[in-house]
Amino acid sequence: MKYNLPLNQLVPEYRHKIWFIRKYFLDRIKFSLDIADLKNGEKVLDLGCGEAILLKEIQRNNKNVYYWGLDINENIKSLNLENSEFIVGDLEEKLPFDSNFFDVIFALDVLEHIKNINVVLKEISRVLKDKGKFVVCGPTESWWYKFCRFIIKGTFSSKEGPSSGEHFHSIYFILEKIDSFGAFRRKKLIHLPSFLPKSLAGVIICLYVKT
DSSP states (O other): OGGGSOGGGTSGGGGOSSHHHHHHHHHHHHHHHHHHOOOTTOEEEEETOTTTHHHHHHHHTTOOOEEEEEESOGGGGGOOOTTEEEEEOOTTSOOSSOTTOEEEEEEESOGGGOSOHHHHHHHHHHHEEEEEEEEEEEEOOOHHHHHHHHHHHSOSOTTSSTTOOOOOOOHHHHHHHHHHHSSEEEEEEEEESTTSOGGGOSEEEEEEEEO
């Protein structure tokens, strides 16, 4: 089961032999951090943290933040990184944190795997401070995205191929849900790859602020 995959197999594209594919996936982390504009001392939650690539990039840029990573994969318990805590948990259940606790919450390439997004949004809103930042990233599921999936994984389906995980929603649906939820205000939108027309975007990153 994917719940127990070795962490370095969760997103093998980070180590892909083709440099452009590596860059495409790492750019999601880079641009998400750019728009989050983290400040020293902030409390950060990474939902679906995997092997904590996000935290490693934060630390590489000498940002001193307090980081919590939550993932359903039990292997995250083996991670041991400075100023961090890793918790095994299910996003469709109550988050194990106090209300108004976090300054920034990241949900990168994770909400598309959740059937009931409103349950997650309710919890994100609860644990995020007023005026806190919420950064979400996800796939467009456009024909271009599916073509790229075929090139990388050999299949058009999210259910098949290496490190597969079913996508129940596109990022467009996710953003509509967040917009209609009423607790967040949209601040900035980024389409990737950045050098292609927006109509060919495979991934969209959005910054929200809790109102």
